[in-house]
Amino acid sequence: MLVGALLPWASTVLPGGAYPDRATLQFFDAPHLVSGFRLHLVLLGVLAALLSRARKPAGIGVAVIALVHMGFLIGLGAPSIGGPVALAGGLLLMWPGLTAPAPELKPPGPAVARLVLLVAFAALVWLVSETLTAGGQSRATNPYGGAEFLAFCGLVLALACALSAYGVLAWLAALTDRHRFFAFSVMLVCALALPFTDAGTGYWMTVASTIGVYAATAIGLNIVVGLAGLLDLGYVAFLGIGAFTAANLAHVVPFPVAALAGTATAGILGIVVGAPTLRVRGDYLAIVTLAFGEIFFRAAQNNIGGLTGGANSIPGIPPISMFGHAFDKPLGVLPAGSLYYAVTVVMVAVAMVMLVNLRHSRTGRAWAAIREDEDVARAMGVRTGRAKILAFLVGSMMAGLAGAVFAHKLGTVGYESFDFSESVTLLAAVVLGGMGTVPGAVVGASLLFVLPEKLREFSDYRLMLFGLALILIMRFRPRGLVSS
Amino acid sequence: MTLTAERVSMTFGGLVALDDVTLAVPGNRITGLIGPNGAGKTTLFNCLTGLYAPTSGRILLDGRPLAADPAQAMRGGVARTFQNIRLFPGMSALDNVLVGRHTRIKQGLLAALLHGPGFRKSEAAATERARAELEFVGLGPEGHMPARSLAYGDQRRLEIARALAGDPAVLMLDEPTAGMNGTETADISALITAIRDRGIAVVVIEHDTKFIFSLCDHVYVLVRGRMLVDGPPATVRTDPRVIEAYLGATECSK
Structure with a gap:
């Protein structure tokens, strides 16, 4: 075990031999500099050496980083010595498989609890900002951006596993649950503070607000799929309906009215789609919703009714403008796009509150009962038809609102943003994150919409990697990353 | 009756x-x-x-x-149980009983979204009643357990409590x-x-x-x-x- 703990250290010393000039990863270009990969490995080595419970998580992290590093070097046509050594070290660390259950930590007093939550959420935002900016904006500025990002993810994964091994994550979850209102406020404030971190540039704000739009949509889908158990494969159509409605009204009415109209239109169409599907369940429901998504997509593509612009899309949608300030311009010290980011944060927060409040209500229990056993739910007096339509209504309204923000933010709305693969990605976000849980949809949406942004060099393999990630999650965390 | x-x-x-x-x-x-x-x-x-x-x-x-x-x-x-136990397996025992009380709870959708004082009162009353029914059938301490993880006999009792919650x-x-x-x-x-x-x-x-x-x-x-x-x-x-x-x-x- 001690050898295992030391191996990652060894790997930081080993490389430095005759590598081609191309291999200028930080791992090699400065043999004695402790940064990038090297810093991560050193940190994990220290972690493994000092804390016995954290050995396995550290091993996972080392293995991931080593794999990433090796993969990139092989991609560059260079052999790697440090990589295999680090991989061996990581695997050795994982070997003993410490199975001791995580210790139960006692909840502290309210004052301490609040302080802890404050620190925890601040740290989380910092981590999000670091994760977002890890590896730079794109391949153009940093050819190893993808590798650096993945390696950083490895470090984050290891840290999360280590915290979980010490029972800290469960403890924090319990604290959040106990001080729900406080935790929620702190989270909101911390999330709104993201523009003040390293991620506070126009580019990252745009990325973050796009994620926000998809996160809100994913929460809406989570109501339909996660709470009520209605598998909807055409859900992205409602995002499209909201977006096209707002786009058509953008020059006529101010944003709040356009957003309301988008929400209402999507809601009405949600009922229209929901009503005829009441008689079908499970697989059949999935097929019907899939067909609806396709109908919407084809109708938008062919510009039926002249409402979607067809292949030309609808360009020139004005940005949201309030109090005489256009939302796409910087505001004071805040970079451009911060206001859109704030709008999406508030939208996601509202969606979260809705999801939680509905879940703990008569309606939410009726949905859960339908999900678990529809016949019995009916026998217990639940009006199943009405409840299912309500789920479709609430879910599609959420997507419609997100769509309206989406249209104003992008300035252009085209049908190709709403194809089947987007529905699948949203569904994958819900399943990956954890069905029916609040943070689940947000975590899932963030991952699935950040990763393609970060890993442009892998864009050809995107769907394959998705599949792989889904299989891994289903194997190791069958109830999602954030299970209830 | x-x-x-x-x-x-x-x-x-x-x-x-x-x-x-x-x-x-x-x-x-x-x-x-x-x-x-x-x-x-x-x-x-x-x-x-x-x-x-x-x-x-x-x-x-x-x-x-x-x-x-x-x-x-x-x-x-008129409330019932089923021949082969049919609970809502993924829900907690308490939530199972609360579903049984579905027809007796008055809550609007807006109230459910906002969780106002009226909502909280109705929710607290329903929960109290559901707990009392769990107590009645002898499942008092098991309220937070997922229904699927209860012992067979307890699942039968939970079904009875769920039916009783509907008055x-x-x-x-x-x-x-x-x-x-x-x-x-x-x-x-x-x-x-x-x-x-x-x-x-x-x-x-x-x-x-x-x-x-x-x-x-x-x-x-x-x-x-x-x-x-x-x-x-x-x-x-x-x-x-x-x-x-x-x-x-x-x-x-x-």
């Missing part, structure tokens, strides 16, 4: 499941319903609880016809002691008596004739869709037609 089936017949295609069945469930009594497998007991239950619409005949609750609508039956005061006037139990040993059966027997003592009429389907005859005030015997005999346990037990139906059926199956 009385629940009655008046000349109820039910056919599925060419199969006659119930043929001109009449039955009355008086309040404050435990009524037994026995019969060989396939006699139509569960079909009769499904008619009485509004899950099936009888092909002919009527179901009356206190003299008023009961529509084939389970929500209306629950509201009217029923008539509680219909479909084979409540199936798969239980002697001690557990005696416990359920005591529980059913306690339910009757709360002023709730109980209808029990069972195969265990000893259990039925010792527990019930009145017994109906259903054979091949027809009501063969009914009366107090002592008379039914010694009725030659019942003995023939039961022992005959047993002989045939051997």
Whole structure:
């Protein structure tokens, strides 16, 4: 075990031999500099050496980083010595498989609890900002951006596993649950503070607000799929309906009215789609919703009714403008796009509150009962038809609102943003994150919409990697990353 | 409150499941319903609880016809359990009971979204009632457990608590002691008596004739869709037609 703990250290010393000039990863270009990969490995080595419970998580992290590093070097046509050594070290660390259950930590007093939550959420935002900016904006500025990002993810994964091994994550979850209102406020404030971190540039704000739009949509889908158990494969159509409605009204009415109209239109169409599907369940429901998504997509593509612009899309949608300030311009010290980011944060927060409040209500229990056993739910007096339509209504309204923000933010709305693969990605976000849980949809949406942004060099393999990630999650965390 | 089936017949295609069945469930009594497998007991239950619409005949609750609508039956005061346990396995025991109370909770959608004071009051009252029912069936400490992880006997009890949470006037139990040993059966027997003592009429389907005859005030015997005999346990037990139906059926199956 001690050898295992030391191996990652060894790997930081080993490389430095005759590598081609191309291999200028930080791992090699400065043999004695402790940064990038090297810093991560050193940190994990220290972690493994000092804390016995954290050995396995550290091993996972080392293995991931080593794999990433090796993969990139092989991609560059260079052999790697440090990589295999680090991989061996990581695997050795994982070997003993410490199975001791995580210790139960006692909840502290309210004052301490609040302080802890404050620190925890601040740290989380910092981590999000670091994760977002890890590896730079794109391949153009940093050819190893993808590798650096993945390696950083490895470090984050290891840290999360280590915290979980010490029972800290469960403890924090319990604290959040106990001080729900406080935790929620702190989270909101911390999330709104993201523009003040390293991620506070126009580019990252745009990325973050796009994620926000998809996160809100994913929460809406989570109501339909996660709470009520209605598998909807055409859900992205409602995002499209909201977006096209707002786009058509953008020059006529101010944003709040356009957003309301988008929400209402999507809601009405949600009922229209929901009503005829009441008689079908499970697989059949999935097929019907899939067909609806396709109908919407084809109708938008062919510009039926002249409402979607067809292949030309609808360009020139004005940005949201309030109090005489256009939302796409910087505001004071805040970079451009911060206001859109704030709008999406508030939208996601509202969606979260809705999801939680509905879940703990008569309606939410009726949905859960339908999900678990529809016949019995009916026998217990639940009006199943009405409840299912309500789920479709609430879910599609959420997507419609997100769509309206989406249209104003992008300035252009085209049908190709709403194809089947987007529905699948949203569904994958819900399943990956954890069905029916609040943070689940947000975590899932963030991952699935950040990763393609970060890993442009892998864009050809995107769907394959998705599949792989889904299989891994289903194997190791069958109830999602954030299970209830 | 009385629940009655008046000349109820039910056919599925060419199969006659119930043929001109009449039955009355008086309040404050435990009524037994026995019969060989396939006699139509569960079909009769499904008619009485509004899950099936009888092909002919009527179901009356206190003299008023009961529509084939389970929500209306629950509201009217007819609640049930199922032959093979059918809980909501992924939900907590408490949430299972709260679903049973669905028809008695008044909450608008807007209230559910905003969680205002009125909502909180109604939610607290419902939760308190659900906890009381869990306590009543002996599952007080198990409220937070997912239903699927409860022991078999406890799952049967949870089903009863879920049905009781709907404030029923008539509680219909479909084979409540199936798969239980002697001690557990005696416990359920005591529980059913306690339910009757709360002023709730109980209808029990069972195969265990000893259990039925010792527990019930009145017994109906259903054979091949027809009501063969009914009366107090002592008379039914010694009725030659019942003995023939039961022992005959047993002989045939051997």
